[in-house]
Amino acid sequence: MPRLKVLFVVSECVPFAKTGGLADVAGALPAALAARGHDVRVVLPRYRITKRHAAERRPETLAVPVGHGLAYAAIWETKLPKSDATVYLLEHDALFDRDGIYGDKAGDFGDNLARYTFLSRGALRLCETLDWVPDVVHAHDWQASLAPVFLDTLEARTPLASAASVLTIHNMAYQGWFKKDELYQTGLGWDVFHPRGLEAHDSINLLKGGLNHATQITTVSPRYAQEIQTPDWGEGLDGVLRSRGGVIGVLNGIDDTIWNPAKDQHIAANFTSTDLSGKALCKAALQAEMGLAVRPDVPLLGLVSRLVTQKGIDLIAGALGEILALGVQIVALGSGEAWIEQLFSRLNATSTQVRAFIGMNEALAHKIEAGSDLFLMPSRYEPCGLNQLYSQRYGTLPIVRAVGGLDDTVENEVTGYKFDELSADALAQTVAWAVFVMRNHPAAHRDMMVRSMTKPMGWGHASRQYEALYRMAIARHRRR
Ligand code: ADP
Ligand code: GLC
Numbered sequence: 001m002p003r004l005k006v007l008f009v010v011s012e013c014v015p016f017a018k019t020g021g022l023a024d025v026a027g028a029l030p031a032a033l034a035a036r037g038h039d040v041r042v043v044l045p046r047y048r049i050t051k052r053h054a055a056e057r058r059p060e061t062l063a064v065p066v067g068h069g070l071a072y073a074a075i076w077e078t079k080l081p082k083s084d085a086t087v088y089l090l091e092h093d094a095l096f097d098r099d100g101i102y103g104d105k106a107g108d109f110g111d112n113l114a115r116y117t118f119l120s121r122g123a124l125r126l127c128e129t130l131d132w133v134p135d136v137v138h139a140h141d142w143q144a145s146l147a148p149v150f151l152d153t154l155e156a157r158t159p160l161a162s163a164a165s166v167l168t169i170h171n172m173a174y175q176g177w178f179k180k181d182e183l184y185q186t187g188l189g190w191d192v193f194h195p196r197g198l199e200a201h202d203s204i205n206l207l208k209g210g211l212n213h214a215t216q217i218t219t220v221s222p223r224y225a226q227e228i229q230t231p232d233w234g235e236g237l238d239g240v241l242r243s244r245g246g247v248i249g250v251l252n253g254i255d256d257t258i259w260n261p262a263k264d265q266h267i268a269a270n271f272t273s274t275d276l277s278g279k280a281l282c283k284a285a286l287q288a289e290m291g292l293a294v295r296p297d298v299p300l301l302g303l304v305s306r307l308v309t310q311k312g313i314d315l316i317a318g319a320l321g322e323i324l325a326l327g328v329q330i331v332a333l334g335s336g337e338a339w340i341e342q343l344f345s346r347l348n349a350t351s352t353q354v355r356a357f358i359g360m361n362e363a364l365a366h367k368i369e370a371g372s373d374l375f376l377m378p379s380r381y382e383p384c385g386l387n388q389l390y391s392q393r394y395g396t397l398p399i400v401r402a403v404g405g406l407d408d409t410v411e412n413e414v415t416g417y418k419f420d421e422l423s424a425d426a427l428a429q430t431v432a433w434a435v436f437v438m439r440n441h442p443a444a445h446r447d448m449m450v451r452s453m454t455k456p457m458g459w460g461h462a463s464r465q466y467e468a469l470y471r472m473a474i475a476r477h478r479r480r
Contacts, residue, residue, distance in 0.1 A: 004470055006033060007134040007163070008042040009123040011116065011143035012101060014258070015081065016050045016089065018360075019101055020306055021252070021386040022140060022170045025220070028255035031083035032459035033466065041134075043123040045096045045115070046076055046089035054078065055089055060129050062090065064122040065154075065187045066114050071095070073122055075129075082257060090122045102143075113178045113185045116206070120146035121187070124160050133159050136470045138166045142176030145210025146186060149198065152213045154187060164477035166470065167214035169207070169247065171383050172228045172235045173310065176206030200236065211240045215480075216473040217247045220384035221405030225249030233381060248469060251408055252384040253459035254393060259369070261394045261453075266366035271395075273453040276446075279370065279395055286371030290355035292329050299328040299435050302372030302396060304365045304387055307336030307344070312378035312401060317343055318424025319431065324353050326435050331372065332356040333364050369394045374434050378419075378427045382406045392416065392452035397445070399430055415452040 012018050014027030030040040044050075055076035062073040076089040095115045103109050120139070124147060127133060137160075139147040148165035155161055178185075180203055183193060193199045198209025211217055219225050225247045227233040234241065241247050257263075261279070262272050268285035271278030280296060287294045301323070305311045316323075317340075323330070332344050335358055344356035357364055369375070375391035375398045384405030388398035392409075398416040400406040410416040419430040438445045 004033075004038045004136065004467070005132070005134045006030075006038055006040045006470065007123060007127060007137045008040065008140070009120060009137060009144040009147045010042065010044055010140040011119060013042055013044050013080075013087070014255075016044060016053055016087070017047050017101055021384065024255065024258075024386055025170070025252055026140065027080060028253065028258075028459055029463060029466065030085040031080045031255075032253070032463035034080075034083050034085040036463060036467065038467070040085040041132075042080070042085060042087045043119070043126060044087070044089060045119055046074075046091035047096045047101055048098055049101070050089055051097075055087075062122060062125055062129055064090075064092075064118050064125050066118050066121070067185050067187075071118050071122075073118075075126065088126060090119065090126070092118060112176070113182050113204070113206075116143045116176070117146055117186045120144055121150055121154075123147060124150055124155050124158075127160055128158060134163050135474050136166055137163045138168065138470075139210060139214070140168050141170050142174055142207040142210070145176060145206040147210070148214040149188065149192065149209045149212075153192060162477075164215040164470070164473040165213070166216045166218060166473050167210045169211075169217065169219040169228065169383070171310075172207075172219075172233070172237065173381075175200075175208065175235065175237070176204075178204040178206070180204055205237075208237055208240055211237060211244060214244075215477045216469060217241065217244055218469065219247050219249050220252050221408045222249035222251065223408045224381075224383045224404035227381070227404060250462050250465045250469070251405065252386060252389075253462045254386060254389045254457050256458050259366075259390045259393055261370055264366055264370065266363040267370040268367070271370075273395070273450045276395065276449070282367065282371040283373070284371075286331060286367050287329065289367070290331050290357075292331070292355055293352070295329075299326070299374060299438055300372045301328055301330045301374045301376055301431070302368040302391070303330065303332040303334065303376045304368050305332075305334045305336075305377070307334040307340035309337070310380055310382075312380050312422070312427075313340050315378045315422070315424045315427045316376060319428035320347075322428040323431050324351070326432060328353065328431075328435060330354045330376075331368055333361055333368055335359050369396055372396045373438060374399055374431070376427075376431075377401075377406060379403060379406060380422060385409070388416065389457050392455065393457065395449035395453045397434065397448055397452060399427070399434055401427075409457075414448060415455060416448070
């Protein structure tokens with residue numbers, strides 16, 4: 001099979017910039033595809049935080065049409081760690097040299113349409129500058145959704161037009177809404193401002209534009225692919241998906257070089273499914289570091305999450321009294337909505353059973369996955385979810401709601417615990433049952449740990465699926 005040339009257009013990518021799982025996927029899938037012999041390149045902005053990473057400045061200057069003028073960009077080149085996949089970081093300080101990726105404490109940045117026009121158009125202009133034409137442009141989420149639109153419109157008479165486009169939805173709830181009088185930022189004409197383009201409710205909806213123009217639409221789990229084609233979960237775009245012939249769900253994998261208890265450098269001791277002694281050390285170290293009583297017998301519940309409504313944190317808040325009455329400890333790490341941050345800060349100060357760290361902390365995320373016994377993930381909806389997979393890998397049984405990728409990846413009472421009803425009661429009961437099993441049936445608990453740790457979840461399978469899907473998209477694009 002001929003090797004494919006694939007361009008990833010994405011707003012975050014491990015290790016260069018991260019707010020959530022999108023960055024994990026963007027750092028791992030290109031590497032998995034490159035390992036299969038493909039020519040894979042990733043483009044993202046050079047944010048302030050990205051400048052910490054070594055990269056080489058290329059000689060060319062890129063001119064990207066944004067608004068009424070051109071935004072000139074420096075091109076920095078590097079590789080994904082331990083991979084042949086090339087990364088281009090587009091530098092334009094007026095748009096990206098600031099604290100925060102999408103916004104700051106005051107909310108989303110007001111110029112996000114210009115910023116992500118720059119990314120999407122810049123990625124395509126970059127290809128022409130490098131004289132490298134991809135077979136597939138793989139765009140992710142609303143931030144890159146203009147790339148398929150541009151390929152179909154402003155770039156339709158350039159060499160780039162031969163590229164098929166794939167748009168992956170990592171989260172249907174974030175769509176990139178902007179006022180219509182900002183359309184000039186994109187350089188697109190009013191001819192795209194209609195319901196089969198990027199118009200929704202008389203506003204600009206970037207995700208909708210991408211969905212309408214992409215050769216192929218995908219999302220990150222089979223169950224979420226079904227859910228978002230229904231009015232309940234389609235966030236207003238289920239009709240668009242159906243009109244485009246649906247969406248393919250490819251389950252995310254995890255990056256074994258980063259999330260692996262046998263090699264993880266962040267944790268107190270390494271361990272495997274055949275020698276779990278290190279996990280007990282990790283638990284003791286986590287309890288000590290967080291200022292909890294160091295008690296091997298007390299079940300320790302972990303939480304690592306963006307603290308937003310999606311993640312069902314209100315269920316945790318509602319169930320907290322009952323959960324703490326079980327005599328367990330909780331360690332929480334996250335940042336997000338003010339009320340949730342305040343709730344955890346208050347608990348941190350007042351409860352001897354709860355410790356919380358508010359903010360991003362990569363090392364602590366690893367320590368929580370390794371040191372906890374159970375992991376809380378009662379999401380309202382979950383496109384895929386990576387934290388439940390990381391938990392499984394570290395023998396920390398996830399307690400999840402049976403939605404989206406959580407339903408696809410957790411087998412009840414085999415590799416974790418699942419409940420259906422969106423209620424604090426359902427969560428509390430499931431936690432109570434998991435704690436009961438742990439205390440009274442340790443062998444069963446241990447058996448589940450081993451089954452979780454040994455289930456396959458690397459990127460091998462998913463990267464082969466993407467490969468097949470790219471070839472299908474290329475064929476479809478040629479027929480058009
Ligand atoms: P989502 O992308 O919806 O936030 P995922 O489960 O797919 O959910 O991925 C979340 C990723 O972000 C994981 O890698 C998780 O460890 C990481 N993460 C979330 N919050 C924090 C935090 N406060 N500090 C460090 N890592 C975090
Ligand atoms: C989004 C989703 C999450 C998914 C991640 C990576 O952030 O909320 O469920 O795992 O993207 O695809």
